[in-house]
Amino acid sequence: MSTAIGIVELSSIAAGYQAHDAMLKAADVESIIARTICSGKFLVVIGGSVSAVTSALAAATHVAGGFLIEVLNIPNIDRQVFAALSGTVQLSADHSRAMGIVETFSATPIIEAADAAVKTADVTLYRVHVSMAIGGKGFMLLNGDVAAVNSAVDAAKEVIKVSGMLVNTVVIPSASPQLFMDYV
Structure with a gap:
């Protein structure tokens, strides 16, 4: 059962797929949303344990480069x-x-x-x-x-x-x- 949500928004669709892949490989997380969004951006929302989400977000941040718009970790989410x-x-x-x-x-x-x-x-x-x-x-x-x-x-x-x-x-x-x- 997921106890945290991680969110990454990127200004590049290609970088979005790369970041999503890095997140899934870095930790035991589940994809909640992974898709293109308006204005040509890419949004990834994942769920998992607090430590898994933290690791996955670190991996996404590492590969996102200058395309990272926002990253957010919400531990103990309702x-x-x-x-x-x-x-x-x-x-x-x-x-x-x-x-x-x-x-x-x-x-x-x-x-x-x-x-x-x-x-x-x-x-x-x-x-x-x-x-x-x-x-x-x-x-x-x-x-x-x-x-x-x-x-x-x-x-x-x-x-x-x-x-x-x-x-x-x-x-x-x-x-x-x-x-x-x-x-x-």
Whole structure:
């Protein structure tokens, strides 16, 4: 079971494949996302033990050269983040509460913000979308009572402030049930 996530974003597709290969050879990690993203970049997200992810990120950094845009290691990541990244979250029948949306200018900060959000409040993180077909941006969708969603969104904003990559946040109290069905 993965306990950490490692993220590498590169400005070259070729360097992205090379870095991904180096990561897989360096440690016992699993690929969560490995693909081209908007603006001609390459994103690799891996999961594994803290030490394995650390080793894999070191290998990627070593081969990436000047193509490395960002590298991030999130140890002890909340399990909800894995499910939301893979699109396997099932909302309960009582999901028509508040909806929180957090949007970033790039992929990496949204994953870190999602982890902070779910560790702060009793919310369900049901979608984390990174970069594909949205101009390199990232966004996440949260569900819960209004106070919890507000707390989670505030925590996410604090994390994103560090990178300066925040686009927008919105909390919709008593969101329409159809809204949740359209975006799961």
